[in-house]
Amino acid sequence: MAHVVVIGGGLGGLPTAYELRHLLPKEHQVTLISDKAQFTFIPGLIRVALNLKPLAEIQLDLQTLTEPRGIQYLAGKVIVLDPEQQIITTDRKQQIHYDYLAISTVASLTFDAIPGLGPHGGYPHSVCTPEHALQARSAWLEFLENPGSVV
Numbered sequence: 001m002a003h004v005v006v007i008g009g010g011l012g013g014l015p016t017a018y019e020l021r022h023l024l025p026k027e028h029q030v031t032l033i034s035d036k037a038q039f040t041f042i043p044g045l046i047r048v049a050l051n052l053k054p055l056a057e058i059q060l061d062l063q064t065l066t067e068p069r070g071i072q073y074l075a076g077k078v079i080v081l082d083p084e085q086q087i088i089t090t091d092r093k094q095q096i097h098y099d100y101l102a103i104s105t106v107a108s109l110t111f112d113a114i115p116g117l118g119p120h121g122g123y124p125h126s127v128c129t130p131e132h133a134l135q136a137r138s139a140w141l142e143f144l145e146n147p148g149s150v151v
Contacts, residue, residue, distance in 0.1 A: 002028045005088060005098040007078050009034025009062045011042055012104035017071050020102075031096065032066055033088065035077035039065060045127040049136035059130070 004024070006017045009032055017032040024030065044058035066073040076090030081101075088096045109128055111118025119126045125136035143150070 002099040003031065003097065004028065004100040004102070005031045005033060005096060006102045006104060007033050007088070008104035008106065009036055009039055009073075010104065010106055013102070014039050014062070014065065016102050016104055017066065018069065021069050021071050026070070029072065030070070031072040031074060031098075032062065033074045033076060033078060033090065033096070034062055035075070035091075037062060037075055040130055042128075045130065045133035048130070048133040049125070049127045050140060051137050055130055055134065 002024075004020050006013050006020070013032060013034065017030055021030045038059040039062055041058040044053065047053040048055050048058065062075075063073050074090065074094060074096065076092040076094055078088050079091050080087075080089035082088075083101075086098050086101075088098060088101075090096070109118070109126075111120060111122060111126070116122050117124065119132050119135055125139055126132035127136055
């Protein structure tokens with residue numbers, strides 16, 4: 001029996017865990033580790049920013065998505081990855097032994113690389129994260145109260 005671990009519960013990690021569970025015989029274990037409790041459909045965040053959908057409609061509970069499919073879900077952030085011993089340690093002090101590993105974590109946002117870029121002290125808004133989409137929605141609703149030019 002092999003234990004396959006997928007790190008990341010987003011657009012890459014969740015489908016990877018689904019496919020592995022579908023393709024591998026039942027005796028193999030598939031575990032998904034994510035530091036977020038919810039899967040967010042990132043392309044849907046533009047609809048949140050434009051106030052066309054509430055955030056809750058594009059987020060789903062990872063436990064609910066994985067458990068019925070026979071995928072073990074572990075909440076936590078990976079803080080140590082030991083490829084020699086094939087052990088992962090999470091911020092919750094969990095140690096997970098694995099045979100195979102897939103890493104599908106989110107991209108790092110570096111808005112500070114360009115002066116004036118990004119939602120934190122910059123000029124544009126972002127829909128890269130749920131928090132950014134909610135900030136963009138607030139700005140959009142404020143704009144609609146007194147419309148003007150948009151770039």
